[in-house]
Amino acid sequence: GHITANRSHTPLIAHYYRIPDSNIIAVQETPLLSFLSEKSEILRFSATLIVISAALVLCLTMYLHRILTRPINTISSYIKNVSKGDFTGSLTLKNNDEFQTIADSINKMEREIRELMEAQKQESEIKKELEFRVLQNQINPHFLYNTLNTIKWMASLQHADTIRDMTAALGRLLQNISKGSDKISIYEEMSLLDDYVLIQDIRYDGRLNVRYHIGDPEITQALILKFLFQPIVENAIFHGIEPKGDGSGTIDIYLNQQDKSIYIHIVDNGIGMTPEQIEQLLNPEESSQNRRGLNGIGISNINQRIKMTYGQEYGISISSKPGAYTDVLICIPYERSTSL
Template identity: 45%
Template sequence: MLRPVLPKTIRGKIILYTTAVTCSIAIFTVAVCSFVFQSLLKRNQIQSAEYSLRIICDNTAGDLENILSFYRWCSFNTDIAAYLDAFQDQTRMPGISEKNSGLRSVALHTYERLKEEYYNTHSSEYISRILLSPLNSCSYMQICDTTSTVTGISVQELTKETWFQEIFGDGNLDRSALMEDPFLPGNGSLILPAAAPVSGRYRSSQAGWIYMSISDRLILDYLKSFPMEKDSALYLTIAGQTWLYEDDSLHPFTPSFEVTDTLKDHAFHSKTTVSTVRPLQGGRERTLISCPIGDYGWSVSLLLSQSFMEAQSALYILILLGIAVFILLVGLFLLFLLNRSIGCPVHLLKERIQAVAGGDFSPDPSIQWENEFGDIGRGINRMSADLSALIGKRIQDEKERRDLEYRILQSQINPHFLYNTLNSIKWMASIQGASGISEMTTALARLLKSISKGAHTRITLREELALVKDYFLIQQYRYGGSITLSCVADESLYQCLIHRFTLQPLVENALFHGIEPKGCVGKIEITARSETDPSGRGLLLVQVRDNGVGMDKDTIKKVLAGNEKPSADFFRQVGISNVNQRIRYDCGPEYGISIKSVPGEYTCMTITLPYETAQGEIL
């Protein structure tokens, strides 16, 4: 399907592949960078907002801890306990002339001590009111940050309020909620009330109570310095009630979104919660970050700006588009360079090859650049010169071949004429009673016929032994019957395959280099047997043993290396090393000829071959 679309020229393929690779790199880079940028942008925005929220929460928690320290000091101070014990039954402050006027100094000392501790407390500016009263709520002390008188509610009415009873005794502000200041109704300020019992000096039972109003400026002073986008929102959750921070004030708020997912791996602090929320009235999902304020069950939450994300995303998209355009420009520049450095030289080389194909063998120096294409150009020029020389030589060789064919036709002799002539000699020798001549002629005819018709490299052991016997018969007449040849092999081994003319060079070596120099009656034995090697493969072992002069180790090495000089003229080109090499080339290095000899006694040459028969049987 793609073959009709793909260009056939190298230039077209270069353009196509370069364009495809460049576009792929650009798309992959833009996709990966977009994903990474979006992830990093969201993560950085979350972590930056979390860092700012953590500062607000930690500072607020620190101020609360300072206030609560003062709160606890009031609950356990001995001067305050003495004051409460002294005024348990007093409904008013005694006069100077009254007998219990000493209580005035006790009250004054306690007030000075309370005021001193108040001003020494860090974050005291956020304590808008302190009330210290015995159980009768009559002779109470008050420290207030305003000069206004109490107009909203009386101290006796304060203790009867439901919210006062709910928070009374909770020194950790867990159940305190933001509310309007009961002593200053209508001024728009919110306070966080706290009330706790105070024990007497010499008894563990309650002697009075302390009330404290914590101003909402405790949190507002930090929230107003928080950097916010237009579409972001800050929420404060206290005692299960959520407040919206807007225009430097807190407003009651009912959450109008639902949590769809929790992003656990986006926050630094383990107590910070990052969630994905969806507005109940519909709209895009937003990210909400909530950080706790100490261990009071309070939290500050931030709804991240969507416009900031969109603006940053647009900026990143412009950057990515710039990267993509840059990659495409680089690809075009690379395409220009490839076309100039590859396309043009290929075009010139193609034209030069066409010229050579048309018969122009003259060299062209313009295609011999100093690069790989220049090497090809020089090769084409050398090829042109070689082709020109080869064509001339081919013409000369063709002329010489025709002359040689003419001379061969003149001197050719039909092989059948040679066989018929030998047969005629045999018949004439038989008629005249020369049996030796007849046998030698018959053996020579069979030997020549085997040599001339041999097309296969391997024959059966039976055929190879027959060839050796014909050769030995001729040699036997030469030595006058002083040599003998015996062949011993199991009948089943006669069908095993052996290389043609393998035994004849070994027998020839035994005659001319073993028996003849010794000058005694010679005996040659040929034996064959089968064995199995350690790996389980079948082997055919053929041994040629003679009782000649033998060989030393150096002579054995020379024979196997091909350094010996055969004496026989008829088979001069077929030596023992030649046989050994043929076997190793065909069968492998583990096969071949091995020689064992004792000088003056015997020589035994062993041929190791794989066991294979003419019928295809393999052991």
């Protein structure tokens, strides 16, 4: 502690301290005026130090605020412009530091967004062009369909039943070609095939016979890719039955369901094929002579359609015996329409 006292009329302040583990007390005397003067100096020094420290902290804060806030504001302003669709600039900061790394990342993101927008724009233009072509191509089937209706009407007036039936069947085929749906029921697919077979049967003077063998009638309500049967039956007629010479032949179509898959066998009693011919049919060269079916759609194209739609585990396989038969097997998943 401390006490105040007077020695020879001089005010003093005495500080005392007891030394631990002893009975000795240390005492230091200081003139009171000197003590108060030193205390005042210490207080002034402390105040000065506090003011200088506060000033330094303020300056440091302002400096950090300037070097941190300015690039952040620049980046923020640039991002706002990008969000408004302005991709004309390139973000560059004066200092090559962490903020420049962020700026480089933003520039990269901007380039990727610009490239993506350009790709989407091109895709949109291509889509519009394709839609226009589809609409334009639909004009031809509708025109032919209307023309065939006129021919059918004239054939009815002249009692030309064969011409009437053929034009009616062809009209229904063209009408279904113009429809945009990719999948139809097996029953509808069978109806389309019946129209095609009717036309060919007239051509072959009734010597062509197509028979259906359906395991469960419910299978006809399952969905199938449109015009899946026709190219295969056409291939069977022109490359299996017709080469026999007399134009007569039978095509048997078997429909069965096993587990969650549908198996369709299209079997003709034509001249058959060799393994090399089967390989060429499933993997044809890029030439017109290898294209089969409606609008040049070949069996290999149908096989690709099936795999692209349902997966690689589905598709077409062919077995044949030269001079006896050809069996085309179609495997697709069982799928029912929600409206059925």
